[in-house]
Amino acid sequence: MDRRLLLNDPNTLLSHIETLQREMASLTTKVNMLNTKVTTCNTEVTKLNTEVVTLNTEVTKLNTEVTTCNTEVTKLNTEVTKINTEVTKLNTEVTSQQAKINKLENQLSQKNQEGTGSVYTVWGRKSCPAVNGTTTVYTGITAGKSYNETGSGVNTLCLPHNPDEAPLYFSTRVDAAGGYVSYLYGSEYQFTYQKFAQDDDVPCAVCHVTIATSSLMIPAKTTCPSEWTMQYNGYLVSDYFNYKAFDYICLHNDAEYMTEGARRHNDNGHILYPVQAICGSLPCPPYKDGQYITCVVCSL
Template sequence: MNTWLFTLTWICLMTNCRSDDTDIRTMDRRLLLNDPNTLLSHIEALQREMTSLKSQVTSQQTEINAMQNQLVKRNPGTGSIYTVWGRKSCPAVNGTTTVYTGLAGGNEYHIHGGGVNTLCLTHNPDDAPHDFPTRQESSSRIHGSEYQFNYRKFAQDDDVPCAVCHVGSTTSILMIPSKLTCPNGWNIQYNGFLVSNANYATYSPFDYICLHNDAEYLTEGARLHDMNGHILYPVQATCGSLPCPPYKQDQYITCVVCSF
């Protein structure tokens, strides 16, 4: 409409039309508005403009996708890592992959020095540099882990496997004690029950780890060898400062590992 008015004004200026030519301008305007060729040309112009805009949007989206791909290549370390205890491989859920398999280990059960956390050691350890300084009389020590109870697929004194897992679609991993299910919006990686060292005054403290509810033994050759080392017992509730209910005396404590 603005283009047509500009055209009429230009014609008026070129032909020295007078201000009293209102009827003629109104008639010309009606002719232009009712002219099929004029309407068709404007529709075609709009279609060309829309096609051009679509082409620009497609080009910009291609550039955005290319930038996103570059960012992913530069930052491939997305997702979360956790350890499944008692299994030789990771659960096939939520896009989980196995980073490596190993054997559980840690400090000896009755030694008060050294570390307290349980580690997932690899099956193919690398040697330290040949010139690494040594103080063997005071070095910390690490031992393999053994079950100290019988349950389903394993027996007391069996060695404990483990696997380190990667979940690419998540940003957080959480182990929740005393639960078998995850909060709303979280996904279950696996559930089981807590294990740690025995509750003896002469034993050293270990961390609480979540043993898979379908745990297995490490290898056939490592079965039932009572070597002790880093030994694992189930964890039970003790009423008192821990309220009962909702807990119960001697209740075995469950656990669940959740991803988000």
Template sequence: MAKFVWSLVFTVVVFCRHFNAKNVDKRILMNDPDLFHSQIQAVQRELEKVNSHLTNTIAAQQAEIESLKQITNNRYANQGSTYTIWGKRNCPPKNGTDTVYSGIAGGGHYNRDGNGANTLCLPHNPDPAPLDFPTHFQNDDRASSSFIYGSEYQYTYRNVAVDDDVPCAVCDVANVSSIIMIPAKMTCPSKWSIEYAGVLTAASQYSGLAIREYLCVDENAEYLMDGTRQNFDGRLFYPVQAACGALPCPPYKESQLIACVVCSK
């Protein structure tokens, strides 16, 4: 808008200078109607030019605004983000949320060093590694490689029991740019939408040196339909409790189970 105002001022100034320069030696006499009429027509022509310039400028600015709106809308429409839901075979049946793939929660062994620290959602239809992948295994030396294990619940709640195998799914959420997991909450902040809520899990502190990440398992968790439901251990999902001290109590409570929620915006 400021650019347009300066353009209009410049046009008026140029017109005034032009008008004065051409008529420096002329005087409009009230008893000379022809001269007076010609001067009025000249002013009208100049005003028509200014009006035409103003109209074209406004039209160009409106077109630019509409173009910027379209670009913004397209960018927003193409936005999206992903997250993994733990304990469910599929993603929540929400508008704008699609299941990219369903899988099996997998990670390092609960009481063995090494392997990866993070947990993965392994697909049900794995592809083999390249046949020419270089290896240095000698005499089936298992110490020369890492291993990934399936996962089991270490608690019984609603639909699942101890030693049930843990499913997972990778979810694609349209029209959002951010997804966060908030521990110790079951609701999302203002302007955020809930994807799912549940219980916070991790490795047991009595299971050796292995450390596993904190993951939010859906409150209505399921078990793998093709799982064994037997005790094979592997990556174990333990519920998390509060330990008072540096963690203030209140508002927390000693041994309180910690909730969690996954939110999007």
């Protein structure tokens, strides 16, 4: 059959047109479906992009927090290092102090085993200070030479309250020699201070420091050297400068008076005055002219 005749045939043309229209409709449907899918994909992409932006923001925030945490960790590590250094230093100090404690304990144990100790006299008190393992050996009466006698001993004594007499035959030869003896008198304060008054009699006590091997009276001080323990402090006293000399003693800063018998006899005897500094050969400063001289008794 001649093809051109068929094309000129209206039915044939209509059939072709209808076929083309159906194909066109099918393609339009497919295009619409594809467009719908593209729109859906674009929406998903937009959503994903939004989520990516959100995630990037979160990542940035987390990175900032990580940086802050790292800074804090670095700071804490520095503090830990500093604390460890201090702990090491303190441990060293503790070790050093423990070594000193062990040494002192060993010394104390050794002294206790050896039965060592030191003895001193507290002037102006009826008992010994309760420091450094101190015990009272005996209480007594302060005594010595008279203020106006040239001879006799120059040292001040602490006489017990219960003296033991010499044998009866002891004095026979002395008396036969014409009475050449030395005299001993009780002590009186020649000034008034706190608990005692002028002419009161002066008590004393002999003390034993059980955990010390040395005792020392330091004039012009009220504190002890390092590692020494203060037993008591007070004021230096002695005889009046224009009378007959005897020794300097350290009167307790809270001195008492003898309560045996009546007070303030004014019998003189071994009389005690406070001591003042006089500038000249004694350098001033550090001393001051007329300064009353303090004292302290220390043990080690």
